[in-house]
Amino acid sequence: MNIQCNGENRTVDAGATLMDLVTAMDLEPKTMVAEVNGTIIEHSAFGERTLKEGDRVELIRFVGGG
Amino acid sequence: MSGVAEMLTISDTQFPSRLFVGTGKFASSGLMRKAIEASGAQMVTVALRRIDLDNPDDDIMQALDRDKIHFLPNTSGARNADEAVRLARLARAAGNTNWLKLEVTPDPRTLLPDPVDTLKATEQLVREGFIVLPYMNADPILALRLQDAGAAAVMPLGSPIGTNQGIQTAMQVEIIIEQARVPVVVDAGIGAPSHAALAMEMGADAVLVNTAIAVAGDPVRMARAFKAAVEAGREAFEAGLGAASKTASASSPETGLPEANLDFIVS
Numbered sequence: 001m002n003i004q005c006n007g008e009n010r011t012v013d014a015g016a017t018l019m020d021l022v023t024a025m026d027l028e029p030k031t032m033v034a035e036v037n038g039t040i041i042e043h044s045a046f047g048e049r050t051l052k053e054g055d056r057v058e059l060i061r062f063v064g065g066g
Numbered sequence: 067m068s069g070v071a072e073m074l075t076i077s078d079t080q081f082p083s084r085l086f087v088g089t090g091k092f093a094s095s096g097l098m099r100k101a102i103e104a105s106g107a108q109m110v111t112v113a114l115r116r117i118d119l120d121n122p123d124d125d126i127m128q129a130l131d132r133d134k135i136h137f138l139p140n141t142s143g144a145r146n147a148d149e150a151v152r153l154a155r156l157a158r159a160a161g162n163t164n165w166l167k168l169e170v171t172p173d174p175r176t177l178l179p180d181p182v183d184t185l186k187a188t189e190q191l192v193r194e195g196f197i198v199l200p201y202m203n204a205d206p207i208l209a210l211r212l213q214d215a216g217a218a219a220v221m222p223l224g225s226p227i228g229t230n231q232g233i234q235t236a237m238q239v240e241i242i243i244e245q246a247r248v249p250v251v252v253d254a255g256i257g258a259p260s261h262a263a264l265a266m267e268m269g270a271d272a273v274l275v276n277t278a279i280a281v282a283g284d285p286v287r288m289a290r291a292f293k294a295a296v297e298a299g300r301e302a303f304e305a306g307l308g309a310a311s312k313t314a315s316a317s318s319p320e321t322g323l324p325e326a327n328l329d330f331i332v333s
Contacts, residue, residue, distance in 0.1 A: 006116045025119065031127035032117065033160035042159045058116060060156055062126050064098065065113025065142050066088030066227065066254075066276030 003055045012051055019046035021057065032061040071300060074271055076249050077197045077218040079136070083107050084266065085296040086138070086251060088276025092285065095129035101279055102135070105289035111138045111167055111274065114157050138199070140167040146180070147187040154191050166191060167221065168200040177227040181208050185215060192216035201253055204235035209242045209250075220246060221274065223254040224265065228277045230257025233264055243269045259288075259295030266299025267307060 001014050005021065012021055018041060022029050029043040035058040041049050051057070074081040086109040092098035102110060112126060130137075139157035144150035150170050158164055168191065170184045171177045184200050185208070191198050197218045202208055204222040212220050222242050225231035232255060233239060243250050249271035256262050262273045275292055282288035 006119055008119065025122060027117065027122055028125060028127075031125060031160070033156050035156065040155055040159050059119075060114055061117050061160060062112040062139065062157075063115045063124075064089035064092060064126055065140050066090045066111055066274070 001051070001053050003051055003053070003057055005057045006059055016051050017047050018049040018051060018057070021051065022046060022059065025059075027059065032059060034059055071297075071304060074249060076199070081108050081136070081272070083109075083293070083296075084272040084300055085262070085292055086111065086253075086272055086274040087279065087289070088274060089126060089130075089280075090276050091280035095124075095126060097285055098126075098280070099129050101285040101289040102130075104286045104293070105275075105279065106293045108134070108136050109138055109272075109274075110135045111140050111276070112161075113140050113142045114153055114160065115143075136165070137161055137163050138165050138167050139163065140201075141169045141187075142171070144170050144187075145172045146170060147183040147190065150183070150187040151190050151194075154187075154196060155194075158196070164195055165197045166199065168198050170201075171227075179203055179223070181205065184208075185211055188212055188215045188217050199251065204238035204242060206238055206241040206245060209246060213246060213248050217248060219249040219251050219271070221251045221253040224252050224261065225255030227254045229255050230278060231255050232257055232261035233268075236264075236268065239265070239270070240268055259291045262292055263295040263299035263302075266296055267302050269303050272296075 001012055003010055018034055029046055034041045037056050074084050083106045085105055085107045087102055087105050087107040088111045089098055139161050141150040141153040144153050154166050168187055170180045172180050179201050188198050188200050199219045199221055200212050200217050201221045209220045222239055224233040251272045251274055252265040252270045253274040256273055256275050257278045265273050279285050279288045
């Protein structure tokens, strides 16, 4: 199944959740937030959000800034 | 007069330090952490970006101790009110905080804040329960409008972001300080400890410094220098500065000079 993650095409297993995606990329969910097709998903809900073909996922976190 | 420095309070939270520090442009997270520690700052700004999937280990949250630091996410990169509101909501979800430094900068060349969209976004975000500290041009009328809209503090610029040009807006900042009922945090353009001291002597409640510390030859020592400058400037403001005048006023007594010719003193 194909999705877009941070602007890049990615393949995930059918039925995979947002948590599966994040874990597969070795990211710490607690310090990040996601947007799926423009809707904010808090990290506590990553496990409940099943990904669908064509989903546009943005994985976002804090960086240095003034 | 107690002789004890007054504590800064923003939206019911007290901050022992009046120096706010930004986390951008540091050569490494280790250096950033040490510089923040040396600065004594509690209020620390961060930005929000897409995770760099090629470099996923670079997580600033691992380098900051949130028990000691009050996190202030910004909306840098937002070009209008809608983008700022979106980033604010993401920041709240990512950081578990409703504090926000609102930045709306449509022009990448000057990074000057859009006054109309800053006001619009402030109104919206206050309605949504955010504690909003808007970055703004040093416009006294806008400061009042933002305050009326519910801003918890106002953050007028000294000069454009990252320019190190100091307090080019001194006259307007003075009026803002005089009129404000909320804390005034001078933000942007502060390039040297003397600039920070000047803002504090003028009666600013705090200053925010990023570039000047982050890109210094030794950021840790520069952070220490800014800490001293902010404390000195605040102490001077609370002590009460003397008035400036055009003509001299002798520091030494003008009477009681010895009668004799004093040539021997200079000869």
